[in-house]
Amino acid sequence: GQQVMQIPQYQHVQEGEDFTTYCNSSTTLSNIQWYKQRPGGHPVFLIQLVKSGEVKKQKRLTFQFGEAKKNSSLHITATQTTDVGTYFCAGQRTGTASKLTFGTGTRLQVTL
Amino acid sequence: KAGVTQTPRYLIKTRGQQVTLSCSPISGHRSVSWYQQTPGQGLQFLFEYFSETQRNKGNFPGRFSGRQFSNSRSEMNVSTLELGDSALYLCASSLVAGAANEQFFGPGTRLTVL
Numbered sequence: 001g002q003q004v005m006q007i008p009q010y011q012h013v014q015e016g017e018d019f020t021t022y023c024n025s026s027t028t029l030s031n032i033q034w035y036k037q038r039p040g041g042h043p044v045f046l047i048q049l050v051k052s053g054e055v056k057k058q059k060r061l062t063f064q065f066g067e068a069k070k071n072s073s074l075h076i077t078a079t080q081t082t083d084v085g086t087y088f089c090a091g092q093r094t095g096t097a098s099k100l101t102f103g104t105g106t107r108l109q110v111t112l
Numbered sequence: 113k114a115g116v117t118q119t120p121r122y123l124i125k126t127r128g129q130q131v132t133l134s135c136s137p138i139s140g141h142r143s144v145s146w147y148q149q150t151p152g153q154g155l156q157f158l159f160e161y162f163s164e165t166q167r168n169k170g171n172f173p174g175r176f177s178g179r180q181f182s183n184s185r186s187e188m189n190v191s192t193l194e195l196g197d198s199a200l201y202l203c204a205s206s207l208v209a210g211a212a213n214e215q216f217f218g219p220g221t222r223l224t225v226l
Contacts, residue, residue, distance in 0.1 A: 001171070030212065031212050033214070033215075035215075035217075041219075042202060042217040042218060042219050042220055043155070043202070043204075043215075043217045044217070045214045045215060045216070048212075048214065050212075088154075088155065090155075090215075092210075092212055098168065099145075099157045099160065099168045099170060100145075100157065100215065101157065102147075102154060102155035102156075102157075103154075104154050105154055105155075
């Protein structure tokens, strides 16, 4: 079945440092979504990417969808303590009305 | 607009019992999906309902079932509970069916099986 892996599993940064999480799918995706889950909270939608090579920005967050539509990344510039949480990618396999498969998640810890 | 609500928020059951969890989607949303979240397995898809019909099902045993009512509210049921069923159960609603749509998650039901 479809597998979506994320690396790293965990990252601890000092406030102001950059952070990147990578998402890799075993199958080609029709679209990829990113979610953030704060500790004790529920996943909250951040963005969706659909096109090959697409890049989208939201303030300090930059999202990319790979050319082959099998990988994606989320980069945060100058992290803040409010960025703490687990970031999940979630993809839908191409060609089917298939379910959303969530990645394994990357937990980000930011300290002053 | 009110968000997705789930009841109960916390539940403690013993092995062998059954449990029913409820989810009310955002008003106007007709698709409801259920996920199981555990530290070891992450977020795993259980099933998706749209217009009272199950559209997709994940790889869970038949002890896990669900349904959706005409008002789009959904319930999931787990029978013959096992220790491994302890998890956070999240439901998510979206405007239309399909995984290509933004999912709005509820706060979840934390199920503990003793």
